[in-house]
Amino acid sequence: MAEEYRCPADDVLNCSTMTDRATDAAMWASVADTLRRKVLPQLTDAEARASTIQLIAMAIYAGRRGNDPQRRRLDELSNVLGASAGQDVLRSCIAVLADPYHRAHAPLRELLEEHLDDDLAGEVVLLKALENLLPDG
Numbered sequence: 001m002a003e004e005y006r007c008p009a010d011d012v013l014n015c016s017t018m019t020d021r022a023t024d025a026a027m028w029a030s031v032a033d034t035l036r037r038k039v040l041p042q043l044t045d046a047e048a049r050a051s052t053i054q055l056i057a058m059a060i061y062a063g064r065r066g067n068d069p070q071r072r073r074l075d076e077l078s079n080v081l082g083a084s085a086g087q088d089v090l091r092s093c094i095a096v097l098a099d100p101y102h103r104a105h106a107p108l109r110e111l112l113e114e115h116l117d118d119d120l121a122g123e124v125v126l127l128k129a130l131e132n133l134l135p136d137g
Contacts, residue, residue, distance in 0.1 A: 028063030032056045053130070061126040073115055080107045 022030075035056045043049045077093055078085040081104050086092045096102045097109070 025063040028059045032059035032063070035059065057126060057130040064125045065122055069115075069118065076111055077108070080104055080111050 035052055040049065040052050040056070043052060074089050077089050081089070081092055081096060084092055084096055084102070084104055093108060093112070096104050099105060
């Protein structure tokens, strides 16, 4: 493990040898916290407040949503389709789903339902973030 180096408190902007790197989640949490504690209380315009609340929720969501699952999902779909997977995996999925007698029809539907469930679970993070920010939430 690399030795930790701390820049002098009065020169942190000019320090190039720091080894600590904030995670994306930590940076987004900082953005959300700053908007919530410093910006939102200063706003009196209803539209500006609503927009700031949406920005706070988006920052919370961005910090918690994880990696983009697209590549993994395409690989999973290709595996389920087997020999039916063509160059365009999604187009191949459409063709298989249109044929209820295709051998991959049922497993493909199950996998797509799993993907949908994952998406909905991810969206709950955004909804929860908004819920905690709204006065009636």
